[in-house]
Amino acid sequence: MEMASFTGFIKTLFYIIxxxxxxxxxxxxxxxxxxQKAVNKMQQKMQEQYRQxxxxxxxxxxxxxxxxxKEKKKVGEYIDYEEIK
Known part of the structure; x- marks a missing residue:
């Protein structure tokens, strides 16, 4: 088995950083x-839905x-009266 060297560990850590x-x-x-591209795409979709x-x-x-x-001839205006006691 091969052991990991300290320099290999430092090199790997350096690459990660x-x-x-x-x-x-x-x-x-x-x-x-x-x-911005995502917002523009969503805006276009919303406009298309609105148009549809x-x-x-x-x-x-x-x-x-x-x-x-066709509407029939209007005879007049109907008024609804309330009975007052």
Whole structure:
């Protein structure tokens, strides 16, 4: 069996620390860019959903207007009287 050397341990520890700080540095640079892209993507999805809802609502109103029979002639206004005792 081969024993791990002290220099190999120090080298490994150095690489771990180096990669940690390198990752931390790169995240400071790229995290805002990635977050902005994610926000833009979500905003586009929400706008598309809003457009689809508006189109569906317009379709429903146009269909209901077409299916409704023409109104009959209005004879007058109806007034509801309350009985006072």
């Amino acid at each position: 180096l990669f940690y700080y390198l990752f931390k540095f790169l995240m400071r640079i790229f995290a805002p860019i990635l977050m 809802q508006q189109e569906q609502q317009q379709d429903r109103t146009s269909q209901s207007q077409q299916s409704m029979p």
